[in-house]
Amino acid sequence: MKYIHAVPNFSEGSNKDVIEEIVNQVRDIEGIKVIDYFPDPDFNRTVVELIGKPAVVKEALLNMAGKVFELIDMEKQTGNHPRIGALDTLPIFPLARISLEECIEFAEELGKEIYDRYKVPIYFSGENARTEERKNLDFIRKGQYEGLKVVIHQPERAPDLGEPVLHKKAGATIISASQSGHVSVNVILGTNNLSIAKNIAKAVRGPSGGFSTVRSLGIYFEERNLTAVSMTMLDTNKTPIYRVLKLIELEAERYGIPIVSTQLVGTLHQDALINCAEYFLKIENFNYDQIIENHLADL
Structure with missing residues (x-):
């Protein structure tokens, strides 16, 4: 089927x-x-x-x-x-x-x-x-x-x-x-200054000098009184989420503001999160057989 x-x-x-x-x-x-x-x-x-x-x-x-x-x-x-x-x-x-x-x-x-x-x-x-x-x-x-x-x-x-x-x-x-789905990610910034969010989004998105597979804009969340860099990631294999997050962190440091949280909107393939785990945990020689749920299909 x-x-x-x-x-x-x-x-x-x-x-x-x-x-x-x-x-x-x-x-x-x-x-x-x-x-x-x-x-x-x-x-x-x-x-x-x-x-x-x-x-x-x-x-x-x-x-x-x-x-x-x-x-x-x-x-x-x-x-x-x-x-x-x-x-x-x-x-x-x-x-x-x-x-x-x-x-x-x-x-x-x-x-x-x-x-x-x-x-x-x-x-x-x-x-x-x-x-x-x-x-x-x-x-x-x-x-x-x-x-x-x-x-x-x-x-x-x-x-x-x-x-x-x-x-x-x-x-x-x-x-x-398209072959694979887009991943929507909002990186919440510790500021309500929309100009800062827009400047960081400009540094991230492909057409203005950032990552070729990322489209982004700065937005204001009225309910939280915070801004965010809102991104559509077109290919998380070519451009992993962690790589973009690190750039946003570096740009935010210029303004003395922290990253509050990251929102994932919708679904994504497990590869996208495993890439982040490998990077931040510095995992050596990881393979997918180490995820126990991946063996269920063989039963």
Whole structure:
């Protein structure tokens, strides 16, 4: 049996009734497991993680898309997280006994069906990107919903599916397939000075001189009166979490501030944490047979 991993992100993180109604579209369905979902009121965004059989996942995501488009109005939506649409991103990853090529085809079919059914413009990113630039979410999202409305008629900013105009309520959706999932990490800083967080984020992210596989921004958590470097890590094998954390520590020392904590948003492969354990514990000659749970599959 083949299994796929999908991580839809929609642009609502505060209204519990709306969030629950949207997530209900993928809950309690045979052939799907919702691992968890992560509403963030500061970002005004919710990340949903689910796994399941491709055909069942596709129909559930189509239903979820319809509910998102019904309940979220981008003309009224605001938040700290960059976005261009109500169902902002919909990344797809292979999980078990399914190839990346099959996931690329799945993403293509899903994008076409979302457009055919709801007339929401589609941008393809990741392995589905039509150009090298569109592999980068920052390029597609430049100017966000408000800015994209103004330039979407330009050929380099037009959607891959649909007319060069945003849906009047739902904006546009970015769909992609990639080999491995992104890891979302928030490093909480011991300061409420947003300028410091933004400066550190600039030092970390690839386009401004940091790590090529990291995208980051400085944000303010109002409820905690603290700031954070919020990161999307595109490849934790090429750029381990510990390496980025050490850079953030060094940059924070310049301002005399500590790192309070680190938040992991969503799931990640155990490799990402094992790399950190090897580094910080200085483990010699580690191998995966030393993790007892890894032997369960042989029973």
